[in-house]
Amino acid sequence: MDLARHWRLKDQRYRLEGTVCAECGAKFFPPRQVCTECKSTNLKPHEFAGRGELYSFTTVSAPPSGHEEFVPYIVGMVKLDEGPLVEAQITDVNPADVKIGQRVEMVTRKLRAYGDDGVIVYGYKFRPIVNGS
Amino acid sequence: MQSVSVVGIGQTKVKEHWDRSLRELAVQAILGAMQDARVDHADALYVGNMLSGELTAQENLGALIADAVGLRGIEALKVEAACGSGGAALRAGYLAIASGEYDVVIVAGAEKLTESSNCYATASLAMAADADYEAIHGISFVALNALLMRRYMHEYDLVPEDFAAFSINAHANAAHNPYAMFPAPITLAQYQRARPVSEPISVMDSAPMGDGAAALVLMPTERLNGNRNRAVKIAASAVATDALALHARRDPLWFGAVELSAKKAYAQAGVTPQEIDLFEVHDAFSIMSVMSLEAAGLAERGRGAYLAREGEIGIQGRVPISTMGGLKARGHPVGATGVYQAVEVVQQLRGEAGKNQVPNAHIGMAQSLGGVAANAVTHIFVN
Numbered sequence: 001m002d003l004a005r006h007w008r009l010k011d012q013r014y015r016l017e018g019t020v021c022a023e024c025g026a027k028f029f030p031p032r033q034v035c036t037e038c039k040s041t042n043l044k045p046h047e048f049a050g051r052g053e054l055y056s057f058t059t060v061s062a063p064p065s066g067h068e069e070f071v072p073y074i075v076g077m078v079k080l081d082e083g084p085l086v087e088a089q090i091t092d093v094n095p096a097d098v099k100i101g102q103r104v105e106m107v108t109r110k111l112r113a114y115g116d117d118g119v120i121v122y123g124y125k126f127r128p129i130v131n132g133s
Numbered sequence: 134m135q136s137v138s139v140v141g142i143g144q145t146k147v148k149e150h151w152d153r154s155l156r157e158l159a160v161q162a163i164l165g166a167m168q169d170a171r172v173d174h175a176d177a178l179y180v181g182n183m184l185s186g187e188l189t190a191q192e193n194l195g196a197l198i199a200d201a202v203g204l205r206g207i208e209a210l211k212v213e214a215a216c217g218s219g220g221a222a223l224r225a226g227y228l229a230i231a232s233g234e235y236d237v238v239i240v241a242g243a244e245k246l247t248e249s250s251n252c253y254a255t256a257s258l259a260m261a262a263d264a265d266y267e268a269i270h271g272i273s274f275v276a277l278n279a280l281l282m283r284r285y286m287h288e289y290d291l292v293p294e295d296f297a298a299f300s301i302n303a304h305a306n307a308a309h310n311p312y313a314m315f316p317a318p319i320t321l322a323q324y325q326r327a328r329p330v331s332e333p334i335s336v337m338d339s340a341p342m343g344d345g346a347a348a349l350v351l352m353p354t355e356r357l358n359g360n361r362n363r364a365v366k367i368a369a370s371a372v373a374t375d376a377l378a379l380h381a382r383r384d385p386l387w388f389g390a391v392e393l394s395a396k397k398a399y400a401q402a403g404v405t406p407q408e409i410d411l412f413e414v415h416d417a418f419s420i421m422s423v424m425s426l427e428a429a430g431l432a433e434r435g436r437g438a439y440l441a442r443e444g445e446i447g448i449q450g451r452v453p454i455s456t457m458g459g460l461k462a463r464g465h466p467v468g469a470t471g472v473y474q475a476v477e478v479v480q481q482l483r484g485e486a487g488k489n490q491v492p493n494a495h496i497g498m499a500q501s502l503g504g505v506a507a508n509a510v511t512h513i514f515v516n
Contacts, residue, residue, distance in 0.1 A: 005265075009265060012265075012266075029380075030265070030266050030381075036381075055284060055385075056280040056281070056283045056284035056287070057280070057283065058276050058279035058280055058283060058331040058332055058333075058334075059329075059331060059332055060271055060272070060273055060275075060276050060331055061329075061330070061331070062251065062252075062255060062273065062275070062330055062331075063252060063255065063271055063273065064252065064255045064256035064259050064268065064271060064273050065250070065252040065253045065255070065256040066256060066271075067271035068252065070271065073271060075270060075271065075272045075276050075280070076280070077280055077284075077379065077380060077385070084380065085379070085380035085381075085385070086266075086380055087266060087267050087270060087272055087280075087378070087379065087380050088270050089270055089271065100283070100284070100287050111269055111270065111271075112269070112271065121269065123269070123270075125270075
């Protein structure tokens with residue numbers, strides 16, 4: 001059931017915690033141990049605000065096993081306001097209304113379950129930002 | 134480093150081989166290659182495979198297949214680099230000869246994808262991506278490529294039909310390849326009517342899952358003594374990597390690993406991209422062909438799709454690709470694919486490609502990609 005694995009990722013899944021390089025300031029999500037820009041190993045935790053715009057998206061109708069319950073679902077790449085790209089599901093939206101460039105924000109949702117007796121994995125998805133919010 | 138030549142090739146048809154096991158397919162391809170090379174022994178065997186453990190509960194393929202093919206006792210191991218495993222196995226075999234370690238090496242690729250349900254195979258193929266940050270979100274391997282294709286179309290103002298020529302070319306070539314999974318031509322109308330998988334990717338943009346095996350026998354060029362006139366020399370062997378996850382790349386619309394490995398290969402072989410007579414491209418998806426052509430220096434950035442539309446990728450074109458059907462129509466037994474590509478380049482350079490023969494083919498390139506081009510293995514062959 002990968003219990004330790006999902007527990008280990010809680011800061012990323014629930015708070016979008018990545019890293020910032022203490023030497024050159026480059027920001028990363030997911031977290032990295034070595035800075036890609038300056039090779040420093042001095043990286044500190046950094047929590048992302050969870051807002052950005054949609055870089056690309058598609059619909060999954062032939063799902064990998066374990067994801068059947070959400071079919072069809074939209075997945076996308078989000079360009080966070082701080083710079084990094086993140087891949088996640090796009091939720092709370094009519095597929096016809098999804099567009100490249102639209103503003104989105106992080107929400108916490110069920111990612112998948114491991115059968116009736118297994119762990120339910122929660123984590124980030126992104127939804128369109130409603131006007132004025 | 135000593136020069137390396139391919140002296141034998143073998144392959145099985147790619148299809149749903151319900152009646153044959155992974156080891157039987159591998160043995161058939163290897164025996165074919167050994168017969169073609171007129172050798173009855175090898176010093177080592179390298180097997181390219183991605184998913185034998187996950188899909189057939191079988192690892193340790195080196196020992197399994199060496200024994201099954203009658204070579205019990207030799208050095209043998211499996212090489213894994215996702216969908217680029219076949220190319221990576223060739224790289225391992227090349228190094229074993231080039232280094233002077235061995236005199237006869239067999240490189241095989243074998244994969245059995247149709248043993249499991251589609252959902253399970255789809256989940257397994259997604260292991261080529263980042264498990265913690267891509268696959269957990271239900272992003273299938275097709276979806277990763279769809280994310281690139283959508284963005285590419287957005288940036289370069291294209292529509293899906295602009296990619297149709299890749300699929301049409303692959304199927305036209307597969308029609309004359311007895312080993313191809315889908316040996317039938319398709320029309321533009323069929324492309325347009327094709328069922329979407331992950332929009333904008335349809336089934337006609339996607340290589341089919343199949344079972345199959347292919348094999349090569351390698352020897353030092355200087356040991357051939359001029360009596361193997363069908364030998365084809367490996368003029369370059371180069372591997373490069375990119376970030377595994379799409380989100381971690383500086384520019385997701387540029388295949389950095391393809392560029393790096395192609396440049397290394399051109400330098401080794403002493404050729405320019407323009408001198409390549411044919412290119413077995415990793416056309417798992419149309420968008421991969423487009424981006425590979427660009428990163429390998431065969432099309433300008435943003436112009437890869439036009440190369441196909443303008444008829445340049447056909448057998449008679451300026452840059453013939455997927456000359457025996459490619460992944461799209463020969464079929465894509467993932468870890469075996471890179472070896473099929475090498476076998477096909479050798480067929481072309483021997484002048485044994487039949488109706489698909491590229492005229493005056495002297496320099497052929499094969500490129501095997503692992504993941505969404507996270508790993509790129511490029512080989513250049515000359516006759």
